[in-house]
Amino acid sequence: MTYSDVLQNAKKTIKNCRVCPECNGLACGNLMPGPGSKAPGNGANVNWKAWQEIRLNMDTFVSHAPVDTSGKLFGREYSIPLIAGPIGSLLQYSDTDVTVPYNDGVMEAAAECGFLASFGDGLAGETLPGALASMEKHPAGVIPVLNPLPNETIIRNMAMFEQSSALALAVVVDSAGLFHWKGQDGGASSKTIEDLQELKAHTRKPFVVKGILTARAAEHAVEAGADAIIVSNHGGRVLPSAPSTAEVLPEIVSAVKGSTVIIVDGGLRSGSDILKALALGADLTLICRPFPIAWFGGGAEGVKLYVEKLRSELTEAMYMCGARRLSDISREMLRF
Numbered sequence: 020m021t022y023s024d025v026l027q028n029a030k031k032t033i034k035n036c037r038v039c040p041e042c043n044g045l046a047c048g049n050l051m052p053g054p055g056s057k058a059p060g061n062g063a064n065v066n067w068k069a070w071q072e073i074r075l076n077m078d079t080f081v082s083h084a085p086v087d088t089s090g091k092l093f094g095r096e097y098s099i100p101l102i103a104g105p106i107g108s109l110l111q112y113s114d115t116d117v118t119v120p121y122n123d124g125v126m127e128a129a130a131e132c133g134f135l136a137s138f139g140d141g142l143a144g145e146t147l148p149g150a151l152a153s154m155e156k157h158p159a160g161v162i163p164v165l166n167p168l169p170n171e172t173i174i175r176n177m178a179m180f181e182q183s184s185a186l187a188l189a190v191v192v193d194s195a196g197l198f199h200w201k202g203q204d205g206g207a208s209s210k211t212i213e214d215l216q217e218l219k220a221h222t223r224k225p226f227v228v229k230g231i232l233t234a235r236a237a238e239h240a241v242e243a244g245a246d247a248i249i250v251s252n253h254g255g256r257v258l259p260s261a262p263s264t265a266e267v268l269p270e271i272v273s274a275v276k277g278s279t280v281i282i283v284d285g286g287l288r289s290g291s292d293i294l295k296a297l298a299l300g301a302d303l304t305l306i307c308r309p310f311p312i313a314w315f316g317g318g319a320e321g322v323k324l325y326v327e328k329l330r331s332e333l334t335e336a337m338y339m340c341g342a343r344r345l346s347d348i349s350r351e352m353l354r355f
């Protein structure tokens with residue numbers, strides 16, 4: 020199977036997604052439930068476009084040596100600075116709920132290829148226990164990402180993973196803007212620094228806050244004890260007219276680089292995009308929408324093929340910009 024076969028197969032099995040040549044949020048528009056953005060439906064495209072507008076400066080006056088794309092997060096080695104993004108429910112892509120096998124397939128691929136994985140706490144009761152079972156089956160670095168329900172609910176869900184192999188525990192604060200989470204189990208809502216401090220106090224795992232879009236929010240997350248933040252606007256799904264993540268990343272890097280690990284998502288689609296994100300100061304990247312496409316098209320094998328494609332693109336881009344290790348990547352490699 021090749022990655023092109025994966026895309027052809029995905030077209031036959033996936034719902035609501037047209038498997039576009041570029042996953043740029045245009046065809047899915049405001050389709051929610053589905054993979055789209057909140058109305059008017061341009062948020063995912065705004066994210067994608069911002070990375071396309073950044074150019075890479077070529078520099079081949081550097082000694083030849085193999086490129087190494089590996090690094091470490093919270094002591095765990097990864098072979099590529101990439102986390103597969105959380106999707107709470109695959110019902111957004113299918114008539115039957117395949118969230119549990121999807122998470123299992125992503126974790127299987129992660130364990131084999133050395134990228135990191137995450138999963139969301141969808142509305143279905145079997146999602147979290149299913150993900151827990153998959154985590155114990157596949158030795159991957161996995162981050163559960165919990166929605167901002169009342170703290171008692173989050174603390175109960177966090178406890179499920181405290182003794183597990185989970186690499187960290189994350190709370191996604193921007194889901195306060197998701198209509199289908201409001202009214203669930205007490206409802207998703209905004210969180211204060213104190214709310215997050217309470218959650219942090221209930222785990223010995225590294226604590227991650229997802230959904231940071233301003234320098235001030237990043238500083239608040241650090242004050243709350245975030246060991247990592249994920250710069251994200253939830254793929255354009257929570258607030259119309261939000262800026263792209265590429266736009267806000269430099270301000271956030273200036274504010275909190277060194278105090279917390281900085282992860283970024285939103286419209287990153289290629290190895291060159293990963294290089295751009297790291298050159299802007301991110302430590303790692305997260306990619307979401309292309310993963311269900313890869314899984315619907317080829318299961319765990321499809322996911323591996325997608326990540327190997329990213330790895331070869333990143334390796335090539337680093338080589339041509341003069342970086343041999345991730346720590347060589349710098350802002351001078353970018354042209355605006």
Ligand SMILES: Cc1cc2nc3c(=O)[nH]c(=O)nc-3n(C[C@H](O)[C@H](O)[C@H](O)COP(=O)(O)O)c2cc1C
Pocket residue numbers: 053054055063066104105106107108111139140141164191229251252253254255284285286287305306307308309
């Ligand atoms: C269908 C769908 C479901 C998602 N579910 C979740 C979720 O449960 N929890 C979460 O933190 N983010 C969720 N996200 C947001 C993604 O994890 C990610 O932040 C966003 O899609 C941006 O990345 P992308 O442009 O690579 O897709 C979801 C995104 C999509 C498209």
